[in-house]
Amino acid sequence: MDQHLFNQSLTEFLASSPTPFHAVAQMAARLSSAGFERLNESEAWQLAPGGRYWITRNDSAIIAWRMPTRCTSAESGFRMVGAHTDSPCLKVKPQPELHRHGYLQLGVEVYGGALLNPWFDRDLSIAGRVSYLSQRNEVAHALLDFAQAVAVIPSLAIHLDREANQSRSINAQTYLPPILGQADEKPDFKALLHKRLEADGVTDVRQVLDYELFFYDTQPPQLIGLANEFITSARLDNLLSCFVGLQALTTITTEHGALLVCNDHEEVGSTSASGACGPMLKHMLERVVPDAEERGRALARSMLISTDNAHGVHPNFSDRHDDNHGPRLNHGVVIKLNANQRYASNSETSAILHKLAADADVPVQAFVVRSDMACGSTIGPLTAAEIGVRTIDVGVPQWAMHSIREVAGTADAFHLHRILQRFFDTERV
Numbered sequence: 001m002d003q004h005l006f007n008q009s010l011t012e013f014l015a016s017s018p019t020p021f022h023a024v025a026q027m028a029a030r031l032s033s034a035g036f037e038r039l040n041e042s043e044a045w046q047l048a049p050g051g052r053y054w055i056t057r058n059d060s061a062i063i064a065w066r067m068p069t070r071c072t073s074a075e076s077g078f079r080m081v082g083a084h085t086d087s088p089c090l091k092v093k094p095q096p097e098l099h100r101h102g103y104l105q106l107g108v109e110v111y112g113g114a115l116l117n118p119w120f121d122r123d124l125s126i127a128g129r130v131s132y133l134s135q136r137n138e139v140a141h142a143l144l145d146f147a148q149a150v151a152v153i154p155s156l157a158i159h160l161d162r163e164a165n166q167s168r169s170i171n172a173q174t175y176l177p178p179i180l181g182q183a184d185e186k187p188d189f190k191a192l193l194h195k196r197l198e199a200d201g202v203t204d205v206r207q208v209l210d211y212e213l214f215f216y217d218t219q220p221p222q223l224i225g226l227a228n229e230f231i232t233s234a235r236l237d238n239l240l241s242c243f244v245g246l247q248a249l250t251t252i253t254t255e256h257g258a259l260l261v262c263n264d265h266e267e268v269g270s271t272s273a274s275g276a277c278g279p280m281l282k283h284m285l286e287r288v289v290p291d292a293e294e295r296g297r298a299l300a301r302s303m304l305i306s307t308d309n310a311h312g313v314h315p316n317f318s319d320r321h322d323d324n325h326g327p328r329l330n331h332g333v334v335i336k337l338n339a340n341q342r343y344a345s346n347s348e349t350s351a352i353l354h355k356l357a358a359d360a361d362v363p364v365q366a367f368v369v370r371s372d373m374a375c376g377s378t379i380g381p382l383t384a385a386e387i388g389v390r391t392i393d394v395g396v397p398q399w400a401m402h403s404i405r406e407v408a409g410t411a412d413a414f415h416l417h418r419i420l421q422r423f424f425d426t427e428r429v
Contacts, residue, residue, distance in 0.1 A: 003414040006247070007231060010413055011221035013243045014233045018127040018216040020060035020085035020264050021143055023239055027246055027262065028054065031064050034250040045287055050255070055284065059129060059141070060085055060264040061274035063284050064246070069255035074294035077301025078257035078285075079424050080389065081248065082379050083241035083308065084266035084276070087234070088112030088402045090119065090176060092126065092189075092213040098177055099186035105177040106151070106189065108215065112267030115403040116170045119215075122404060123149035124178055128213035130193055134204045142202045144193065144211075149218045151178035178215060217404050229330055229410055236398055236406040238266070241307035244413055248420035257298070258424045266308075266379055276379035282387055303352065303429045304391040306344065306380030307416065309408065310334035310367045312397030325368040327397040330409035332363030333416050336378075336393040344380035349392035352429055353419070359426075360418040365397070390429075394419075 001009070017023035032038065036052040039045050047053070047067055054064035062085075068076035090108040098105040110116070127145040134140045153176060158164055170176070190208040197205050221233035245260045252258055265275035272278050289295040313326030327334045335350050336343040357364045369375040384391040396412035423429070 001247075003411065006414050006417065007223065007410050009247075010240065010243050011223070011231065011233065014221045014235060014239055017235065017239055018125070018145060019129075019212075019214050021129045021212070022127060022145065023085045023242060024056055024060055024062045024262070025143060027062055027064075027242065028056065030246060030250065036064055036250075041283070047288060057280050058264065058272075058274040061262060061280060063259065063261045063281060064249060065259040065284075065288070066249070066252070066254070066257065067288070068257045071255075072294065073257055073289045074297040075301070076256045077298050077303075077429070078259045079254070079426070079429060080259045080261065080302060080304040081245040081420055081423070082276070082304055082306045082383055083245055083260075083262045084238045084270075084379055085242060085262050085264050086112070086267050087237060087239070088114035088267050089404075090114070090178070090215040092128075092211070092215070094210075097186045097189050099183065102182055102184070104180045104183045104187060106180060107177050110172050110176070111214070113402055115400070116172065116176070117168070118400075118404040119176065120153050120155045122152065123218045124151040124153070124215045125149055125218045126151070126213050126215055128211060130197060130211045130213070131209050132194075132197070132205045133207040133209055135206050136204070137206070139209065140204070142197055142200075144196060144200065144213070146196065147218075151180045151215065153178050219405070223410060230407050231410050231413075232405055232407050234404055234406065236408050237309045237401050238307075240309065240396065240408060240413055241416075244417045245307060245420060247417055248424055252421065252424040254425045256424075256427075257302075261383075263379055270379060270382050276382040277386070279386075281383065285387065299387060299389050301429075302389050303349065303423075304344075304380070304383055304389050305353070305420065305423060306378055306383065306391055306393045307420075308336075308378040308380075308393065308395045309398045309401065309406075310336055310395040311401060312399055312409075314399055320370070320373070322368055322370050325366055327365040327367050329397050329399070329407075330411040331397075332365050333357065333394050333412065333419055334365045334367045334397050336367050336395060338369065338375045338377075340375070341381055342375040342377040343393035344384045344391035345393050349390055353392050353394060356419050356422045356426065360422040362415045362418050367397075
């Protein structure tokens with residue numbers, strides 16, 4: 001696959017994945033098409049040499065892996081790639097109905113560290129998972145996506161807020177409830193969801209019990225720039241990495257163990273059963289390599305590349321970067337480093353990444369946050385601490401991280417793909 005087709009497939013994946021639930025469903029479908037077999041965590045597993053498998057947890061996190069072909073897991077180890085499925089957004093509250101001045105609105109919570117200003121004046125839709133009581137009196141679940149624009153958060157006119165361009169703080173409780181329409185009385189949101197599910201062909205709904213729903217921007221991903229140098233989209237952080245890791249895993253030819261883990265809840269601390277602080281990956285490895293001695297040997301021969309986007313230097317705000325560590329878009333994959341272990345990279349894993357990149361003929365950059373600024377983090381240090389595996393944090397550079405619309409370079413996702421393919425196929429790490 002060349003770079004153009006790769007980016008086309010990436011934009012299709014992004015457009016079809018408005019929530020972590022939809023992203024995992026998309027990944028599961030692509031894995032099944034590539035010959036990977038679904039396993040259920042509540043059932044016994046029968047694993048074969050060279051077998052390809054996947055599991056999900058909470059429908060929002062996924063692990064896919066390939067068993068070693070000609071040797072044991074202890075002799076092979078696993079080449080691991082990690083990412084996360086969630087992105088900052090606005091989440092619908094449990095009892096969200098608001099009826100003010102004849103307008104229907106929904107109350108929302110801010111999920112993660114979102115940039116809030118860009119959410120105003122956007123065409124918004126709603127998607128997520130709905131849990132319901134079926135006609136057979138069983139709890140069931142369905143994905144829901146309104147798809148078309150159904151809401152907006154209008155800005156206040158400049159005439160009524162003369163200081164808006166000088167200083168504007170956003171009250172998340174009062175400023176952010178999206179407007180869905182006009183109504184004479186407050187409607188029942190769960191009844192609205194019931195009606196929508198039936199319209200989507202889910203006909204066995206007796207009663208909507210609960211939901212995890214999110215607002216999202218309906219504007220599709222787009223290639224922009226005079227030479228299409230950039231891709232703009234929602235959720236580049238971090239569905240871009242999920243897609244790249246998936247593409248690499250499903251096209252490898254290695255006989256060694258290979259694994260992709262995409263956790264949920266990274267943007268809110270990763271502390272959940274499906275997050276990187278949870279035991280999902282540890283549980284999977286314990287079942288794949290039951291013997292503790294062999295599992296220890298396997299992990300000692302393993303390495304994790306934690307892939308999460310990096311801060312590209314912004315030409316209008318270049319002073320926010322260390323002068324020697326300002327990654328540029330379309331200039332290669334970024335190794336992320338931090339003296340206080342906010343990133344898990346060290347000299348050993350960085351050296352391995354440099355060699356992989358050189359073998360793949362891909363440029364590499366480095367990011368270190370300014371010494372007078374706080375550093376973010378990702379799943380790398382959390383996973384390394386949880387299972388004790390060598391780890392490096394890398395990512396493609398991007399602008400507008402945590403905005404409703406983010407920007408990355410069209411060459412960099414393909415750069416990362418080539419490195420991950422080389423990593424999966426390499427003889428020894």
